[in-house]
Amino acid sequence: MSSQMNLVKEGEKTGEPGTSQSPAGLQAGLKNRHLSMIAIGGVIGAGLFVGSSGGIAAAGPAILVSYVLVGALVVFVMRMLGEMAAASPNSGSFSAYADRALGRWAGFSIGWLYWFFWVVVLAVEATAGAVILEGWVPAVPQWAWALIVMVVLTATNLASVSSYGEFEFWFAGIKVVAIGAFVVIGLLAVFGLLPGSDNPGAGFAHLTDAGGFFPMGAGAVLTGVLMVVFSFMGSEIVTLAAGESEDPRRAVTKATNSVIWRIAVFYLGSILVVLTLLPWNDPSIVKKGSYVAALDSIGIPHAGQIMNVIVLTAVLSCLNSGLYTASRMAFSLGERGDAPKAFAKVNAKGVPTAAIWASVAFGFIAVYFNYAFKDTVFSFLLNSSGAVALFVWLVICFTQLRMRGILMREVPEKVTVRMWLFPYLTWATAAMIVFVLGYMLFDDANRKVVLLSVLVAAVVVAIGVALQFSRRSAERV
Template sequence: MTTQTNLVKEGGKAGEPGLSQSSHGLKAGLKNRHLSMIAIGGVIGAGLFVGSSGGIAAAGPAILVSYALVGAMVVFVMRMLGEMAAASPDSGSFSAYADRALGRWAGFSIGWLYWFFWVVVLAVEATAGAVILEGWVPAVPQWAWALIVMVVLTATNLASVSSYGEFEFWFAGIKVVAIGAFVVIGLLAVFGLLPGSDNPGAGLAHLTDTGGFFPKGAGAVLTGVLMVVFSFMGSEIVTLAAGESEDPRRAVTKATNSVIWRIGVFYLGSIFVVLTLLPWNDASIVEKGSYVAALDSIGIPHTGQIMNVIVLTAVLSCLNSGLYTASRMAFSLGERGDAPKSFARVNAKGVPAVAIWASVVFGFAAVYFNYAFKDTVFTFLLNSSGAVALFVWLVICFTQLRMRGILMREAPEKVTVKMWLFPYLTWATAAMILFVLVYMVFDEANRQVVLLSVLVAAIVVAVGVVLDRRHRAAAKS
């Protein structure tokens, strides 16, 4: 177990190139190409493909401002996390850093909340994938498809970390190529340069020709923020995965430095293309989905099936990474004594099998609840984990405020990635996250999500504080 007093020093062991085993017993089986694609694919979730149409309908072209605001927030959070992760790579990432900087109760609380978030996501994504697959092969019932994809990806994660990396490399690769092609082809059509296109090539006219750039008013930008913020969850996965790579510091530094263009191209770029190909209030955007509607306007055939393949890839990628992320967080909690010790055991392949199975069992249970008790138990699980992404980002802000001083005292040479305009930009980011959370309370569509999430978080924090006090009392006696 890595103690609080030697976290920075021991964290360096995993960062030395050429080692096949990390300082925690996890096998360093992720190659640089795996980490690069995990970093790129981590910001492209299924929510980008299926959730953007609602944001466009709510805010019009101004949804670009919403994406830019949330994107900037994620860039700042990733910079803070990158500063800590580059100095001390750890499979527990922000949970391990919160443990040290804010107290054991904080690491315990945010670690378990993050685990809870991802095991619920497993059920959501497994069901979403099953819906697509059932449409292709209706002879197999939806619940069976959900079971199949869960079993396959569980086997992948149990095989080795390199198996997870290889699957994610190809899943993420398909997403990246698809979005990149969409942006390039879309821009050509926007300016009338695409041969054979059905689109009139209106240039940038659609950004203002239907009620202006703010057709629903400037306040709709905040509504848009609430609708898009959760599609960004996953960018932090690379900092957990870096602990199982051959050169964690290099991987984290590279991922942190590239997050700006990744968000710019994949989120802002693709949404910009949709909004310039079609008027924001075109009925097809909501009926077919923003990307399918945009491709239809160009005249590309079979757009629905093409997008189904891409969305299925995004779903499987999210499932794969969700299981990996949940198991590594459970492993880290077990290693720090905040979960059963068996969670911290690795098998001969360097994989935390018990932590994986524990995450899978809860994931399977959540899938069952989604089919058997969709409007009661599953709705509660979904709502009570909905705001965890914002809690994680908030904890990263407060952790980095404390960790900067700790790192500079103990190992200043390891602080190779620094948060810009520290501490002012860190405080500003925390304030923005808090503002979003408060605004959610006054938004009818999101009030239940944030209140239930706060309730569950309060219970977990209370448990963490009680356990922390017991540990302190035991240490003194």
């Protein structure tokens, strides 16, 4: 039977609203409040806090345009993914949909690339968290902190999906409250309404008073796009998690419909506050970090330590979700026969323990490489996974182009979320992603990332195509 004809069966396999998964599979252990916070927190990564200063230095106030462009890209991609996920919730999300719409090779390739991306992220975030923790408790070496963080979050994920959801609920909650408070307090200071503020409260003057809105030229907007695009990775996690929720269809629909305001408030809102509190070329933005510099300009004491706590929370949230996401993708690949069958086995609590341990094992190896071979092996891992985010978004575009027809033939009543201006906006989004990848080839800082990522992707795709060919040959025999 073709993958298209299996659509309804696969959708039912993940559970209908108000029901739990079958005892042999993942369990519906995530509550609606968990999914809501995972959706909100998914767009707030550590990259927003620690990476925005570089974008501001490169593009000035025009970095806001970069965030608008990338934000629009994410909104469109999430809309496409939401259309498919709402109609057929699946723990494999876009990998499972690519499997059905484009072929087994596509689901295999993007699934393993996405898994690879997140297990490398585990090492990056574990090290980032360890640096902060070592600063607070120097007696414990950095490698030990990285180990402790990984062990604690592994235990959380192994316990049950609800424990993952509970940890993520509070991690994401801290991020949301912190960003919300920053935007409100910052805007009050911007307009001179905050009592006791040290900031002169110049309104929106700083957006143009240091060389204009485009001080580095309009072309810097594209440079800014390259610097901020990767901080948006993670918004798609909610579509994987929805498969283990009480009401998958409702959760996906709600998350997809709210992505616009989430990006507007947390990204555009917070960066706008930074750029209006300080001139874009203020040295403290690069020296201290954009958010710490902004808080210092208001006169908030211990701004650096406050931001360290928030960044650590973001790091732990990313680690927690990264391990969850990698394990669920491995589980989905195992279910489809594209990974060891052991990955598709779950314990009595519906937790795919083998998939979690495999992801953790590679994560631990990557952490070791980060300490022992930072400039060689780990550098290769980091660069070769760097563009995977864009590959995933591109595959989502091409998958949705095919899946719309499949869904309308098979389950039209379940297509409750629809991509706007289909298929024109889908094609336009794909073209923009291709443009960004092409532009990266002409950027010295990103050329190596694209080339190595394409190389690794080509190897994985070749393996996927070979496996699909061998399966077809076996079926004919």
